[in-house]
Amino acid sequence: MPSTGELDQRHIWHPFTQMRDWSREEPLVIDRAEGTDLIDADGRRYIDGVSSLWCNIHGHRHPMIDRAVHAQVDRIAHSTLLGLTHAPAAELAARLVEIAPPGLTRVFYSDSGSSAIEVALKMAFQYWQQRGGQHVRRTRFVCLRDAYHGDTLGAVSVGGIELFHGAYGPLLFESHAVEPGDAAELDRVLDHHGEEIAAVIVEPLVQGAAGIRVQPPGYLRRVREACDRHGTFLICDEVATGFGRTGTMFACEQERVAPDFLCLGKGLTGGYMPLAATLTTERVHDGFLGAHEDYRTFFHGHTFTGNPLACAAALASLEVFEHEHTLLRLQPKIRLLHERLGPVAAMPEVAEVRGRGMMVGIDLGEHDPALRIGYRVALEARERGAIIRPLGDVIVLMPALAISKPDLVRLVEITADAIQAAVAGAYGEAASPVPAALAA
Ligand SMILES: Cc1ncc(COP(=O)(O)O)c(C=O)c1O
Numbered sequence: 001m002p003s004t005g006e007l008d009q010r011h012i013w014h015p016f017t018q019m020r021d022w023s024r025e026e027p028l029v030i031d032r033a034e035g036t037d038l039i040d041a042d043g044r045r046y047i048d049g050v051s052s053l054w055c056n057i058h059g060h061r062h063p064m065i066d067r068a069v070h071a072q073v074d075r076i077a078h079s080t081l082l083g084l085t086h087a088p089a090a091e092l093a094a095r096l097v098e099i100a101p102p103g104l105t106r107v108f109y110s111d112s113g114s115s116a117i118e119v120a121l122k123m124a125f126q127y128w129q130q131r132g133g134q135h136v137r138r139t140r141f142v143c144l145r146d147a148y149h150g151d152t153l154g155a156v157s158v159g160g161i162e163l164f165h166g167a168y169g170p171l172l173f174e175s176h177a178v179e180p181g182d183a184a185e186l187d188r189v190l191d192h193h194g195e196e197i198a199a200v201i202v203e204p205l206v207q208g209a210a211g212i213r214v215q216p217p218g219y220l221r222r223v224r225e226a227c228d229r230h231g232t233f234l235i236c237d238e239v240a241t242g243f244g245r246t247g248t249m250f251a252c253e254q255e256r257v258a259p260d261f262l263c264l265g266k267g268l269t270g271g272y273m274p275l276a277a278t279l280t281t282e283r284v285h286d287g288f289l290g291a292h293e294d295y296r297t298f299f300h301g302h303t304f305t306g307n308p309l310a311c312a313a314a315l316a317s318l319e320v321f322e323h324e325h326t327l328l329r330l331q332p333k334i335r336l337l338h339e340r341l342g343p344v345a346a347m348p349e350v351a352e353v354r355g356r357g358m359m360v361g362i363d364l365g366e367h368d369p370a371l372r373i374g375y376r377v378a379l380e381a382r383e384r385g386a387i388i389r390p391l392g393d394v395i396v397l398m399p400a401l402a403i404s405k406p407d408l409v410r411l412v413e414i415t416a417d418a419i420q421a422a423v424a425g426a427y428g429e430a431a432s433p434v435p436a437a438l439a440a
Pocket residue numbers: 112113114115117148149150151203208209237238239240241265266
C-alpha cells in the first residue's frame with residue numbers, strides 16, 4: 001500500500017502550490033490535532049500558527065463543537081435549502097442577525113468566502129437592475145488596490161493582487177481600484193463615476209492576503225459615508241477579519257459601520273467546516289420580491305448551501321464565544337502578542353511588523369524571489385515546532401483566538417528564530433542568536 005505522501009504526490013494538485021517543488025519534497029502529513037496544536041503522522045506536534053489558513057477559532061476538537069456536530073450527524077448530515085429548511089440553518093441565521101452590525105437581517109448561505117463575495121456582487125448588481133430607471137447604470141464596483149476577495153472570477157475581478165489575478169485579465173469585468181486608506185481618492189472616483197457604481201467592496205481595517213495591510217483609523221467610516229453620499233452600497237468582506245480576529249467580533253464594529261452586505265466565511269464554523277454567509281438588509285431583500293413570473297428571484301445557490309452539519313458547528317462556535325468569554329479573554333493575549341513583536345520589528349532581517357488583533361504580518365522586505373525567503377522561514381519554523389504559511393516574503397501569524405499565552409510567546413520566538421536561520425541560510429551567513437528580549 002503506498003503511503004499517504006506517495007498517494008498525495010501521485011494524485012493531488014495542491015492550491016497555490018508550484019507542483020514541481022511539491023513533488024521534490026516529502027509532504028508533511030497531518031494526522032490529528034489537540035487544542036491549537038497540529039500533530040503529524042509521526043506524532044510530532046506543531047503550533048497551528050495560521051489557524052489552518054485563518055479559520056480555526058477555539059482550537060481543534062473543541063468538545064462543545066465536536067458534540068454539536070456528532071449530534072447533528074445522528075439526525076441528518078445534509079438536506080437542501082432549495083425548497084426546504086432545517087433548524088440549524090434557521091437558528092444560525094437568527095444568531096448571525098443578532099450579532100451582526102444593525103440592519104443586516106437577511107442571511108444567504110454558501111460554502112466558501114469566495115462564494116459569499118460572488119453572492120454580494122451579484123445581489124448588488126441585480127438589485128440595481130431591478131430598481132430600474134437610471135439605477136440600471138450601476139453596473140461597476142469600486143475595490144481597493146491589492147484587495148483579495150477569493151479566487152472565483154467575480155471575486156478576482158474586484159481583487160488586485162497582480163501575482164494571483166494578472167493572468168486572468170481577459171476573463172474579468174472591469175472595476176475601479178482605489179488606494180487603500182486614501183478616502184480622498186475614493187471621493188474623487190465616486191464624484192466621477194458614482195452613478196455607475198453598484199457597490200464599494202472593502203476588507204475592513206485589515207487587508208489580509210495583501211500582506212496584513214492595516215488601514216488608518218477612521219478610513220472605514222469615511223468609506224461608509226462616501227457610499228451614503230453617492231447612494232451606493234458598501235460590501236464588507238469579513239471573511240478573514242470576522243469572528244474576533246481584529247479583537248472585536250467584526251472589524252466593522254470598531255468604526256461603528258454597518259455595511260449593506262457583510263460576507264462571512266472561514267471562522268464562521270470555528271474553522272470546522274466549509275460554510276459562508278452573505279448578510280444583507282431588508283431593503284436589498286425586498287428589492288427581489290415580486291410575482292413568480294416577474295423573475296426577480298435571486299437565481300443563485302449551491303448544493304451544500306446551509307449544510308446542517310456546518311450550521312450546527314457554527315451555532316456551537318458562537319456558543320463557545322459566550323461560554324468561554326472568548327473576546328474578553330482575547331484582549332490580554334493581543335497585548336502580549338504585540339509586546340513580543342516589538343523586538344521582532346527591531347531585528348535587522350525585518351523591514352516592518354504590521355497587524356491588528358490576532359492578525360500579524362512580519363515583512364522581510366525585498367528579496368530575490370528565487371531565494372524563497374518566506375518559504376524558508378516556514379520550513380525553519382516547522383523544524384522548531386510551528387506551522388506558518390507566508391504570503392511571499394511576509395510572514396503571517398494568525399493563531400486561533402484560543403491559543404494559550406505560553407504558546408503565543410513560543411510562536412513568536414520560533415518565528416523570530418526561523419527568520420534569522422532562514423535569512424542566514426539563504427545568504428550563506430552564520431545565524432545570529434535571537435535577541436535577548438525575545439527569550440521567554
Ligand atoms: C478577505 C478574504 N475574502 C475572501 C476569501 C476567500 O475565501 P475562501 O478561500 O473561503 O474562498 C479570503 C481567503 O483567504 C479572504 O482572506
